[in-house]
Amino acid sequence: MSDITDRLFTPFQLPNGVELKNRLLMAPMTTCTGFYDGTVNKELIEYYQARAGSIGTVIVECCFIDNLGLAFPGAIGIDNDDKIEGLAKIAKVIKEKGSKAILQIYHGGRMVEPKLIGGQTPVAPSALAAPRDGAATPRALSTAEVAGMITKFGEAVRRAIEAGFDGVEIHGANTYLIQQFYSPNSNQRDDEWGGSRDNRAKFPLAVLEITHQMVQQHADPSFIIGYRFSPEEMEVPGIRFDDTMYLLEKLAARGLHYLHFSVGHTLRPSIVDTTDPTPLIQKYVAMRSAQLAQVPVMGVGGVVNQCDAEVALDHGYDLIAVGKATIAYPDWTDRIMAQQSLELFIDSSKREALTIPEPLWRFSLVEAMIRDMSMSGKKFMAGVFQEKVVDESHELLVNVSLESDGIKNIELVADSQPDAAFLDSFEIIRSRILDANSPHVDAVTGATTQSEAVKKAVSKALAKSTKAAQLADGGEAKPQQYDVVVIGTGGAGLAAAIQASDDGTSVLVVEKMPVIGGNTIKASAGMNAAETRFQRIKGISDSKELFYQESLKGGQHKNNPVLLQYFVDNAPEAIEWLADRGIELNDITTTGGMSIDRTHRPADGSAVGGYLISGLVKNLTQRAIDVMLDTSVTEIVSEGNQVTGVRVLNDDNEEQLIITKAVVVATGGFSANSEMVVKYRPDLDGFVTTNHKGATGGGIALLQQLGADTVDMGEIQIHPTVEQTTSYLISESIRGGGAILVSQQGKRFHNEMDTRDKVSAAIIALPEKYAYIMFDEQIRAKNKAVEEYLARGLVVSAESPKALAEKLDIDLHNLLATLENFNVAVEKQVDEEFGRRTALRHPINQGPFYAIRIAPGVHHTMGGVVINGESAVLNSDQQVINGAWAAGEVVGGIHGANRIGGNAVADIIIFGIQAGRNAAASARG
Known part of the structure; x- marks a missing residue:
């Protein structure tokens, strides 16, 4: 082994005297696997357990410290004491395997999408939207709220300590809230928390200070404190590298045990001065003071093989964080110690074996690594097969290039003239098919029809190629033969096909529609x-x-x-x-x-x-x-x-x-x-x-x-809650979540949780023969289906019952009385008026308020x-x-x-x- 390789696998001591068994850490990566309320589930615990052990330290994905701070679906939280128990299970399985367990904490600030926080407005240093398409304009935190936010970071540290973690990593990168306070782009306050660079630095320094206070009160000096930073921003004005060095010197003076350099690749140069190829880590090493040099610096990005880690150490990093490679290879450290040469991909059949949670499997970062190895046993006629891609707006030609064992390329024919939106969706679905080596992939959100048209074209090319290969082998295509043929691709058909295949038979699925899924x-x-x-x-x-x-x-x-x-x-x-x-x-x-x-x-x-x-x-x-x-x-x-x-x-x-x-x-x-x-x-x-x-x-x-x-x-069953202009079903889970039905007169008229036939009959018996399903923000927050109804324009919303009544032309007096009576029933858990006994979850009293006009429709035979x-x-x-x-x-x-x-x-x-x-x-x- 070289000296650098020796350094990679030998113990490393942090400034507080804590010894890590090697210089390798698992980088904190979003899994999107938490429950809807941010709690931990079994799948997440098993994911971390599988990756702990040989690697020195596991940094667990970022936990939101406030319920307005989650920046992605399926995020896990540390915003209240109820979360400690689940997080403790993660810390326990990591430490039992012999690795250190560090928890990253954050708040998304203006990077939070309103739909992730129940439609509420995100908060930030200033009321300035992030420079990206569709970004919401946040609400500026008041001076008192800034102080409260710092306290919330402190409480998160306390909870991490109580959960048994060995340390925390303060997330001051990725344009999240802490970085937003330091950035002249997102922080344009005129109070003590904004303006000058010193004022803008106060927030990250205050978060570090309260972290130290919590460690002094609840832990011992062995508790690790790390800080993640993004070195530059492209925006004007924005954080520049000398701004970052200024902040890091101040953080080091207060006391840190490591710094986490957040870049896409360990040797990435400046994104601002694109003419300078010098890796930022080299600039960092050259510019840092003696005091800052005492704080170990961690690199991340592009580390797959041993040589990648060695090159990073050679350029000045002290610690190496490994991201995607530890998803693809839970035993990555063992493989590197055995000097294996690795390729960064995941066999599409190995999700369970690799202990990758389903939500992470569907995350774009992981999907890009997935390859379908199953087509290797099939025989295709190599060549280019031209097929039509037909949807409502286009009739285009694609060339599907095939090799003997799969799909080589998919290209639009040169004289095709699609619009820009089609080109965008085409590139995404093309990549998914090529990565999976199969046309059976998820459609692009918002471009389902175009996606299915491309998938159909590829499927037809594969069928023609297979037939051509058969003719080439035997001179005549023989009838295809399968042990089991399944007709239909709804849930029953797919379950049957999968089970029959698992039981050792050859299976064909036939579907008359152009897409899989049925009803x-x-x-x-x-x-x-x-x-x-x-x-x-x-x-x-x-x-x-x-x-x-x-x-x-x-x-x-x-x-x-x-x-x-x-x-x-x-x-x-x-x-x-x-x-x-x-x-x-x-x-x-x-x-x-x-x-x-x-x-x-x-x-x-x-x-x-x-x-x-x-x-x-x-x-x-x-x-x-x-x-x-x-x-x-x-x-x-x-x-x-x-x-x-x-x-x-x-x-x-x-x-x-x-x-x-x-x-x-x-x-x-x-x-x-x-x-x-x-x-x-x-x-x-x-x-x-x-x-x-x-x-x-x-x-x-x-x-x-x-x-x-x-x-x-x-x-034949009719479903009571169908939006009539689109025939769109409004899920029973909305009523199951606590919603009510009201007539045009603003009154409840039946037990909403009765069987479908009886609720439908009650609606048909109304003079207007329709009703409104009505709910509030609490119900919306726990039923993601509402987001789709909103996106489709099916929902009427208002900040108050009065405003909603005006929009619906409903009698306000009746509606207010209806809500009051129902809320009393919820409080008592007794609905004396209509005998509802279930889904009396909470009062309908938190705006915004929502309503969807519905009537029965034929639903099930x-x-x-x-x-x-x-x-x-x-x-x-x-x-x-x-x-x-x-x-x-x-x-x-x-x-x-x-x-x-x-x-x-x-x-x-x-x-x-x-x-x-x-x-x-x-x-x-």
């Missing part, structure tokens, strides 16, 4: 289950028997008891099945017809559908499961009473026979087939539907051709084909059709006459798993 992607509330691990964590006492009885009551006792019992018994296992595959539903709310919180949803309170489909698609891609989009199944082929194949027709009108031993039909219901709806329920003529346009009952017709029986076809307790399809003689399985809304009998909110997502996962498992077993046997 599931529109699901909003969550997934019902009783006696789950997540309920126990939250102290919720529930029982499967109660869940059964409430589902039976909601279904008006028409439910198939065998299917309902299997549904209830297997719901907790389905929750764990998802969690095992990186899809954790660990937040819990309630829906109408339930007496207990058992509706499981994502930790951030967001709509369940998109989260679920995104996670299932990643699992689909990891397993290299083939998918045909824009392809209709025209016939399920059988010989005697045995399924032998399916005939499909793609959007190029090409017909193909696919040989298979088992078919899982998971095509959904028929709510979007108005003719079929009216056939069974003439009274629903003219109703809008919440379903996607592919929910037309095609799977029922396919199975009826085989002789399948049907049940409950007239049992409870009827469908008949299955037995194994998900096998039965004919009219109640005999099994061999090889035919079904799951999801295509099946009848489970929900009886009315489906409980949250039971559909449970249905598709529970029976999707069962159908996939049994289809695989029948195909193998």
